[in-house]
Amino acid sequence: MTINDVISSNKINKMQYDVIIIGAGLGGLTAGAKLAKEGKKVLLVEQHSVPGGCATTFKRKDFLFEVGLHEMDGFQKRDVKSKIFRDLDVFNNVDFVKVPEFYRFVYKDYNIVIPHDPEEAKTVLLKHFPEDQKGIEAYFYQILNAKEINKKNEEKEERNLGEFLDSIIKNKDLKLALLGNLGYFHDDPYSLSLSYYSMAQGSYYSGGGYFIKGGSQKLSDYLSRFITENGGQVIFNHLVTNILIEDDKAIGISYKKNNTNNILTAYANNIISNSSIPLTTNTLLPKKQRDILKPFVDKRKIGASLLTIYLGFNKPLKELEYNYYSTFIFDDSINNIADIKNNNQGDFKNRSFTFIDYGQIDSALAPKGKSVGVICCIDYIKDWERLDKKGYVSKKEEVAQIFIDKLELLIPGIKSIIDYYEVGTSKTIKRYTLNPEGAVYGFSQTPLRAKLEPIKSIKNLYFSSAWTKIGGGFSGAIFNGYLCAFDIIRKK
Numbered sequence: 001m002t003i004n005d006v007i008s009s010n011k012i013n014k015m016q017y018d019v020i021i022i023g024a025g026l027g028g029l030t031a032g033a034k035l036a037k038e039g040k041k042v043l044l045v046e047q048h049s050v051p052g053g054c055a056t057t058f059k060r061k062d063f064l065f066e067v068g069l070h071e072m073d074g075f076q077k078r079d080v081k082s083k084i085f086r087d088l089d090v091f092n093n094v095d096f097v098k099v100p101e102f103y104r105f106v107y108k109d110y111n112i113v114i115p116h117d118p119e120e121a122k123t124v125l126l127k128h129f130p131e132d133q134k135g136i137e138a139y140f141y142q143i144l145n146a147k148e149i150n151k152k153n154e155e156k157e158e159r160n161l162g163e164f165l166d167s168i169i170k171n172k173d174l175k176l177a178l179l180g181n182l183g184y185f186h187d188d189p190y191s192l193s194l195s196y197y198s199m200a201q202g203s204y205y206s207g208g209g210y211f212i213k214g215g216s217q218k219l220s221d222y223l224s225r226f227i228t229e230n231g232g233q234v235i236f237n238h239l240v241t242n243i244l245i246e247d248d249k250a251i252g253i254s255y256k257k258n259n260t261n262n263i264l265t266a267y268a269n270n271i272i273s274n275s276s277i278p279l280t281t282n283t284l285l286p287k288k289q290r291d292i293l294k295p296f297v298d299k300r301k302i303g304a305s306l307l308t309i310y311l312g313f314n315k316p317l318k319e320l321e322y323n324y325y326s327t328f329i330f331d332d333s334i335n336n337i338a339d340i341k342n343n344n345q346g347d348f349k350n351r352s353f354t355f356i357d358y359g360q361i362d363s364a365l366a367p368k369g370k371s372v373g374v375i376c377c378i379d380y381i382k383d384w385e386r387l388d389k390k391g392y393v394s395k396k397e398e399v400a401q402i403f404i405d406k407l408e409l410l411i412p413g414i415k416s417i418i419d420y421y422e423v424g425t426s427k428t429i430k431r432y433t434l435n436p437e438g439a440v441y442g443f444s445q446t447p448l449r450a451k452l453e454p455i456k457s458i459k460n461l462y463f464s465s466a467w468t469k470i471g472g473g474f475s476g477a478i479f480n481g482y483l484c485a486f487d488i489i490r491k492k
Contacts, residue, residue: 017043017268019488020253022240022284025053025433026474027464028274029223030481032232033088038489042232043266044224045255047239052220053433054440055474057365061420063312063372064365068440069216070184070326070356070376071099072474073200074116074207081475084482093222095213097361099325102204105180106410107330112177116208118144125174135169139178143205146198153195158447161197162190162337172336179337180328183354184473186445187304187378188341196445196471203475214364216474238264243271243284249459270460270488274481277443277455277467278302278436289458296455301446303472304344305426305438307379309400312420316359316371322411325360329353329410344378348399353377355407370419375403381437384427396423441472462487 019035021028024046036042050056054068075082075096085091102121105112112128114121118140125136142149142164165175179189185200186192212219224234237258244252244265252267273280281293330352334343343352359371366372387395400423408415426438435442442465443449454469464484466472 017041017266019043019270019272020045020266020268021272021274021464022243022253022280023053023274023465024048024051024220024224024234024236025274025465026055026220026223026477027466027468027481027484028272029220029227030084030088030478031272031274031464031485032234032481033223033226033230034084034482034485035488036227036230036232037088038485039231040488042227043268044227044232044234045238045240045253045266046234046236047258047434048432049236050217050220051224051234051236052217053477054429055216055220055477057215057217060310060422061312062367062370063310063420064215065310065312065372065422066215066358066363066365066374067308067424069212069474070354070374071204071209071211072096073203074210076203076207079203079207080482081478084478088223088226090219090222094219096210097213097363099209099211099361101325102209103180104324104327105177105330106327107173107176107334108332110173110177113324114177114180116205118205121205125177128177129171129174132169132171132174135171135174138168139165140205142194143198143202146195146202150195150199158449158451159194160190160447161192161194162188164194165189165337175337176330176334179340180330181326181354182340183306183328183376183378185441187344189337190341191444191446193445193447193449196449200471200473200475211358211361211363213362240275240284242286243273243280243289243461245286245289245458248289250461270462270491272462272464272484272488274463274465276435276439276465277463279434280463285458292456292458296453299452300443300449302437303439303441303444305379305381305429306440307377307399307426308424309375309403310420310422310424311373311375311418312366313359313371313373313414313417314419315369315417317357317373317411317414317417318359320411320413320417322357322414323360325357327355327357327410329355329406345380348377348402351377353403353406355410375407377403379426379438381426381430384425392427396425399423440466441476442467443471445471 018040021044056067102114102116240255242254250271354376357373429438464481466477468480470476470479
């Protein structure tokens with residue numbers, strides 16, 4: 001549809017805004033909140049029925065299930081997120097619960113609980129790997145001084161995480177232990193940017209980890225409400241169909257209510273796309289602009305997705321003498337960090353996984369006497385997209401039983417207290433977020449990313465999602481949204 005087609009349509013609802021935002025993920029919500037606070041007239045259009053993207057919850061029976069958040073990196077002094085949350089008055093409206101440990105690592109004979117405090121973490125690791133003291137010190141020096149090191153090395157060729165660990169550590173099991181939570185960022189240490197990983201991992205060790213009490217929907221709902229309370233407008237259940245271009249600049253959008261054909265339009269001086277950059281490029285833009293952006297997008301690799309099994313228990317797991325919040329279980333078939341990628345892409349029977357017990361903290365996700373947990377692993381759309389409906393349902397059940405059996409080995413008796421379970425795959429994420437391949441972290445943060453040219457801009461069009469420079473995760477999306485808002489605020 002061209003701009004002339006839209007203008008000539010009889011089904012037009014013309015409205016003029018300062019900023020239109022496509023998508024109510026955390027990036028779009030943060031950008032919208034900041035812009036509304038600064039007096040901009042904001043319209044945010046979201047295709048789902050609730051705000052948040054992956055920062056949402058859903059209810060089944062007595063249980064409130066957290067879609068994506070296990071822990072948010074903490075609020076240390078230099079944490080930009082703390083500044084953003086103070087600016088938007090988040091801390092006075094959303095409660096954060098500190099999680100007890102960074103993670104527990106279970107692999108063969110190892111059972112290691114790693115604290116968030118870096119000095120305590122060093123002590124724990126030295127107890128298990130005393131021969132690698134220099135390597136442990138080098139690892140923590142890298143991640144705790146990442147900003148300064150990255151700035152110093154910005155002219156040098158980017159290294160990958162796997163090569164860095166190989167250069168400082170001899171014990172292959174220590175390397176695996178340090179990569180327990182690799183799934184927070186990527187699926188392969190040998191294609192993950194060291195500088196990106198260091199900044200993100202260092203933030204967990206510097207500031208601790210936190211969960212949003214009541215689930216991440218609380219944060220998303222608050223930011224959505226903040227926009228409307230500051231004069232903005234948020235519309236749900238509406239799908240943006242086109243970004244309107246005139247004289248080579250973005251001037252508005254066409255959109256429609258879900259399951260209808262009535263095309264509406266809205267116009268603004270600035271358009272922010274919080275949808276994925278591939279979706280924006282391939283679907284929302286006219287051919288001319290699509291052809292301009294496509295070469296920049298095609299150079300970037302789409303990241304992995306996640307599979308999650310949501311579990312409702314009829315009692316707290318502490319009654320089974322289980323006392324860990326976050327446990328990463330590496331399969332015995334992994335012998336070194338080079339095996340991680342193949343394991344993530346291999347048979348579900350051997351795939352490593354994570355178990356989060358939200359009942360270990362005051363999460364407010366289940367009534368008293370019950371609890372909620374999730375099993376999570378790396379996932380790919382190729383495992384699901386060719387199945388028909390019956391085959392898809394059948395495979396989800398098969399995979400659920402595989403991981404529940406694994407969980408029973410970790411926590412004997414847990415199968416008997418499962419009151420409800422449900423499986424979400426990469427296909428599920430794609431359906432609710434429209435992210436290609438169900439990617440949860442946007443583009444892969446490879447060492448090549450530093451060399452790639454920035455994605456060429458279309459005048460008046462901005463990107464705020466996890467697919468932009470800073471990358472994915474809750475913090476990445478929040479940073480991206482805030483920076484995007486400032487680009488518009490500073491615009492002459």
